[in-house]
Amino acid sequence: MTAALEVRDIGKRFGALTVLDRVSFSVTAGEAVGVVGPNGAGKTTLLDIVAGVRRRDRGRVLLGGADVTGLPPERRCRLGLARTFQVPRPMGDLTVFETALLAAVRGGGLHGRRAEQAAIRALETAGLLADGDRRSTGLRLLSRKRLELARAVAAGPRVLLLDEIAGGLTDAETGALVGTIGDLAAAGIAIVWVEHVIRALVRVATRLVCLADGRVLADGEPRAVLGDPAVQRAYFGRAAP
């Protein structure tokens, strides 16, 4: 089966610092892959390269088998690659509905009634439909994170990149969001989720990729990866007792 997303041999340096060193992994439709690793491991840089907002030095990014390495973020989005941002970005003075609608138009290439329907469906999926008329700038953190999800979903992704979407939330709030992310995977979207809140991640992720010093240290079933002594040393600073 062709992977929904394939990251092949990605390399990136910032000056003398090698941030990503031949990173490869792939994700199939409906699979939720968690990306973990210590601070500075290169996780956000990797997401930025996959999304097309940062250039890679080497390697390729393939979406459904098509090489998108040279394409700008908007083109990748139209081809089915959407992302959320670590820090939600309310868009000016727009309402929640207008924000989702804009994403359906700009990101999804939809117009008129079809764009409205996509926006409504995305808000429903993210649990924000009742807040459609509210200004996005006035939302609390959980609702801002939900709006990040709705914005990405309104673009109609086949691949969804999540950047620390659970950060700053309480356990109960995270639980609600995790349910939504699980539903998106069950609907066939391939998910790549960079997250430090591992207890949230393992509720959805069927696989974990651990990055350390820009390399893939482990890639496999979550319990096996988290139990790997090399992962524990890199991530938690110690091996299992």
Ligand SMILES: Nc1ncnc2c1ncn2[C@@H]1O[C@H](COP(=O)(O)OP(=O)(O)OP(=O)(O)O)[C@@H](O)[C@H]1O
């Ligand atoms: N624009 C930049 N210029 C120079 N160095 C950078 C730049 N962006 C990131 N880095 C460095 O690249 C390395 C990887 O950063 P990155 O943010 O990708 O890591 P991360 O795994 O996402 O970390 P965190 O978990 O803290 O978010 C770090 O050493 C960081 O300081």
